[in-house]
Amino acid sequence: MSAGGSGGPATGGIDHNKIIIFGIIGALVGIYAAYFLVNAIGSAFSFIAGLGAICSIVWGASAVRRVSNYGLGTGVPSIGMLAIGTGMVASLFGMAVGSIAGPIISFVTACIIGLVIGILANRIIGMGIPIMEQSMTEIAGAGSLTIVALSTTMSGTFMIETILPNVIGTGYIAMIFIIGALSILHPFNANLGPDEHQDRTLSTGFEKGAIAVIIAGIVATTTAGAASIPTILVGAFIWYTAFSKFYEYIKRDAHKVVGTGVLPTEEELE
Amino acid sequence: MIDIVGILSANLLYVLLITIGGTLVSFSVHFVPVGGAPAAMAQAPGIGTGTVQLAAGAGLTGLITAGTVLGLTNSIAIVLASGAVGAMLMIGSTMIIGQMVYVFGVGVPPAGGKSKYDPITKDQQDIYSSQGTEGHALPTASYISGIIGGGLGGLGGSLVYYSLVNVTNNIGMTDLAGLAGIFAVGIFFINAVIPSYNIGGTTEGFHDPKFKKWYRAVISSIIATFMCAIIGVLAIGGL
Numbered sequence: 001m002s003a004g005g006s007g008g009p010a011t012g013g014i015d016h017n018k019i020i021i022f023g024i025i026g027a028l029v030g031i032y033a034a035y036f037l038v039n040a041i042g043s044a045f046s047f048i049a050g051l052g053a054i055c056s057i058v059w060g061a062s063a064v065r066r067v068s069n070y071g072l073g074t075g076v077p078s079i080g081m082l083a084i085g086t087g088m089v090a091s092l093f094g095m096a097v098g099s100i101a102g103p104i105i106s107f108v109t110a111c112i113i114g115l116v117i118g119i120l121a122n123r124i125i126g127m128g129i130p131i132m133e134q135s136m137t138e139i140a141g142a143g144s145l146t147i148v149a150l151s152t153t154m155s156g157t158f159m160i161e162t163i164l165p166n167v168i169g170t171g172y173i174a175m176i177f178i179i180g181a182l183s184i185l186h187p188f189n190a191n192l193g194p195d196e197h198q199d200r201t202l203s204t205g206f207e208k209g210a211i212a213v214i215i216a217g218i219v220a221t222t223t224a225g226a227a228s229i230p231t232i233l234v235g236a237f238i239w240y241t242a243f244s245k246f247y248e249y250i251k252r253d254a255h256k257v258v259g260t261g262v263l264p265t266e267e268e269l270e
Numbered sequence: 271m272i273d274i275v276g277i278l279s280a281n282l283l284y285v286l287l288i289t290i291g292g293t294l295v296s297f298s299v300h301f302v303p304v305g306g307a308p309a310a311m312a313q314a315p316g317i318g319t320g321t322v323q324l325a326a327g328a329g330l331t332g333l334i335t336a337g338t339v340l341g342l343t344n345s346i347a348i349v350l351a352s353g354a355v356g357a358m359l360m361i362g363s364t365m366i367i368g369q370m371v372y373v374f375g376v377g378v379p380p381a382g383g384k385s386k387y388d389p390i391t392k393d394q395q396d397i398y399s400s401q402g403t404e405g406h407a408l409p410t411a412s413y414i415s416g417i418i419g420g421g422l423g424g425l426g427g428s429l430v431y432y433s434l435v436n437v438t439n440n441i442g443m444t445d446l447a448g449l450a451g452i453f454a455v456g457i458f459f460i461n462a463v464i465p466s467y468n469i470g471g472t473t474e475g476f477h478d479p480k481f482k483k484w485y486r487a488v489i490s491s492i493i494a495t496f497m498c499a500i501i502g503v504l505a506i507g508g509l
Contacts, residue, residue: 078321165445174455
């Protein structure tokens with residue numbers, strides 16, 4: 001039984017390699033820019049890491065779209081959860097041992113674990129999806145960058161001494177887990193089907209990423225190193241733009257969009 | 271930089287225990303009767319949702335019960351037992367509520383599709399399956415299989431958590447609980463997804479023909495969890 005996806009490679013739209021570069025560079029630049037600007041100027045710049053998180057989320061969503069189009073058999077959510085599970089293990093390791101190189105160590109570790117899981121899935125479990133190795137590497141890498149970026153948005157730094165009491169000890173890390181997983185898995189899960197289009201799926205990715213940034217901004221009210229108002233405002237602006245774009249694509253792709261009107265009252269039904 | 275060899279040799283036992291725990295989780299998923307979307311429409315037996323959601327629900331409950339007990343005692347037997355019982359209770363209540371919805375809501379009798387007779391009660395199954403379906407709801411064998419799966423999953427999850435908490439470190443208890451907890455959740459999810467790819471998203475329990483493929487997921491999980499265990503022990507031990 002296959003759930004979701006047409007059983008072939010995903011087609012159309014922007015070249016996936018460009019999205020990979022956008023995701024990696026965008027996320028790393030966002031994380032490091034936020035870190036250095038917060039240190040040099042002030043906590044107001046913590047929102048830049050949120051922009052980085054959106055880049056990696058869109059990349060993750062695009063990778064999920066490519067691999068899930070083959071039909072995973074278990075539904076799309078499983079691969080998002082795998083991405084963020086791998087990313088979580090790798091990013092906590094990277095931040096714990098890496099100090100200033102934390103985000104890069106997290107990313108590389110996640111890619112290695114992802115690659116191994118991809119090889120295992122094809123060679124031992126026998127899933128037979130040709131791009132499984134590459135996609136698992138990408139998805140795990142995107143998951144780890146998302147986690148590091150959202151942690152940085154919440155606390156203004158990726159140094160484990162600050163992350164530990166502010167994000168992990170308080171339990172916000174569990175929230176990062178689920179908002180990260182949902183924003184990576186949901187875009188394709190919501191748009192899959194014969195009429196799936198890359199631009200509509202990715203606009204959902206931007207929109208979900210913006211919601212994650214808004215939530216990270218709300219958490220930032222509890223931490224000293226990060227400012228919440230700029231993060232929430234930037235998140236809300238991106239959300240509005242992406243959602244308008246998404247709705248525009250819906251109207252383009254749908255046969256017809258009609259209003260159903262208000263529900264009939266009891267008297268009208270009689 | 272941290273002392274990689276020193277930390278690993280001091281905590282070798284925990285690396286092995288985490289690997290065993292993760293592998294147990296992977297094995298346990300094969301027992302849980304997951305029906306996916308067809309079961310949600312009462313067209314196939316099992317609980318109408320995905321493997322990952324079920325494993326997460328049961329496993330996380332096991333993790334929470336194990337974590338609560340770990341605050342009171344450091345005895346490994348009690349921690350593991352509470353983890354297993356917590357997960358069994360969670361999967362049991364999920365299945366009983368699901369069963370009530372299928373029987374009283376949808377109006378179908380529990381019937382399996384993979385074997386003609388229920389392997390435990392020996393009741394005939396095929397005559398109760400509606401036409402065009404593979405069976406529906408949770409026959410006795412699937413229910414008992416699910417309880418076994420929950421128990422094994424909870425056992426594995428709490429073993430991972432117990433091992434991570436006991437790695438030698440210099441972190442405060444609250445931060446350590448959060449760190450070990452989220453590591454355990456990450457390892458749990460990896461080991462819940464690998465077997466769900468192995469069974470292709472749906473299974474009826476231990477009597478399902480797909481169950482015979484368990485060794486593939488277990489081998490994969492041993493490799494994947496071993497890597498995660500080394501990373502987890504290094505991260506916590508290095509702080």
